Amino acid sequence: xxxxxxxxxxxxxxxxxxxxxxxxxxxxxxxxxxxxxxxxxxxxxxxxxxxxxxxxxxxxxxxxxxxxxxxxxxxxxxxxxxxxxxxxxxxxxxxxxxxxxxxxxxxxxxxxxxxxxxxxxxxxxxxxxxxxxxxxxxxxxxxxxxxxxxxxxxxxxxxxxxxxxxxxxxxxxxxxxxxxxxxxxxxxxxxxxxxxxxxxxxxxxxxxxxxxxxxxxxxxxxxxxxxxxxxxxxxxxxxxxxxxxxxxxxx
Numbered sequence: 001x002x003x004x005x006x007x008x009x010x011x012x013x014x015x016x017x018x019x020x021x022x023x024x025x026x027x028x029x030x031x032x033x034x035x036x037x038x039x040x041x042x043x044x045x046x047x048x049x050x051x052x053x054x055x056x057x058x059x060x061x062x063x064x065x066x067x068x069x070x071x072x073x074x075x076x077x078x079x080x081x082x083x084x085x086x087x088x089x090x091x092x093x094x095x096x097x098x099x100x101x102x103x104x105x106x107x108x109x110x111x112x113x114x115x116x117x118x119x120x121x122x123x124x125x126x127x128x129x130x131x132x133x134x135x136x137x138x139x140x141x142x143x144x145x146x147x148x149x150x151x152x153x154x155x156x157x158x159x160x161x162x163x164x165x166x167x168x169x170x171x172x173x174x175x176x177x178x179x180x181x182x183x184x185x186x187x188x189x190x191x192x193x194x195x196x197x198x199x200x201x202x203x204x205x206x207x208x209x210x211x212x213x214x215x216x217x218x219x220x221x222x223x224x225x226x227x228x229x230x231x232x233x234x235x236x237x238x239x240x241x242x243x244x245x246x247x248x249x250x251x
Contacts, residue, residue, distance in 0.1 A: 003027040004034045008145065010071040011037060028149050028175045032183035035145030039138035042066045046137055050126065059122035063115060066141060074148075077228025078114060079107035084219075086110075091220050095158065098225050114236055121239035128246030135190045136242065143204045144234040146183040147211075148227045150176055155212055158221035195249070196242070203241045207234050 004027040005011050042062050050058050067075060084094040086106030097104075125133055153176035187197060211230045215222050 001027070001030040001033060004030040005037070008034045008073070009038060009069050011069060026175075028153065028171060029178035029182055031145040031149040031179055032142045032186065035141035035143070036138050036186060038066055038069045039141035041069060042141075043134045043137035047134060055123055055126040058126065059119050062122050062137070063119050067115070074228035074231045075111060075114075077225035078232045079103060079111050080225045081229040082110035083107045091158075091218070094219060098223070114232060118236045118239055121236070121243045124243045125239065125246070128243060132192060132196065135192055136196075139187055139190060139192070139200060140235055140238045142183055142186065143200060143238065144231045146179050147204055147208045147234045148231040149179040150208055151211065151215075151222055151227050151230050152224075156216065156221040158215070158219040158223045158226070195245075199241060199245055200238060203238055204234060207237050 007027065008031065042065050045065055046058065046062060049061065053061070080098045083100070083104040083106045084097045086104070087094060087097050089097065125136070129136065153171050153173070184201070187200065190197075192200075208230070211226075211233065215226050219226070
């Protein structure tokens with residue numbers, strides 16, 4: 001858990017843990033709990049601040065807090081992948097573009113749409129959900145991280161170098177199964193309606209499947225940047241789906 005916190009967040013984890021392929025394997029089942037920690041801090045802010053702040057201001061600070069707690073790591077992956085896909089080059093050229101430290105126009109446009117959309121959905125969610133929003137703020141980052149854990153563990157590699165290949169060295173299927181089991185156990189323990197729980201499960205599964213085939217088509221496999229991009233995309237997709245459902249089913 002300490003290693004997962006150190007890798008995926010800027011939250012002070014206290015005790016130092018040595019990085020190795022073995023410790024990386026043991027950290028994988030704790031990816032969902034790390035997402036839940038990020039969401040929990042956002043949910044606590046919402047609980048304390050929403051009675052005093054306008055919904056738009058609350059949504060803005062929720063966006064900043066939860067993106068900031070990840071250290072921008074996943075957003076960097078989203079931008080790198082966006083630049084590569086937007087280039088419309090061959091697979092080898094796309095991989096080189098992802099490694100380029102410079103930020104291209106596709107990266108800027110895509111991150112504006114991503115965060116702008118998520119801000120809008122967080123704003124709208126405050127008018128559609130009452131007590132459920134506290135638990136949704138915890139669940140959504142948690143599900144995004146389990147989706148990332150699945151991609152790192154199960155998808156073919158785009159390269160045998162880099163973060164994804166390093167994680168894959170000793171990871172077994174039981175590790176990702178443990179991550180999925182923990183995430184869905186926590187999800188079903190939260191007092192959400194069956195409809196919301198089912199919608200979250202279907203959306204995160206569908207988003208993972210689409211990303212799996214998308215990355216395989218464009219890159220021949222996955223790497224660490226794509227795992228981060230999936231996490232960010234999943235969060236926005238989940239909020240969009242919930243707001244759409246809430247608008248048509250609850251208004």
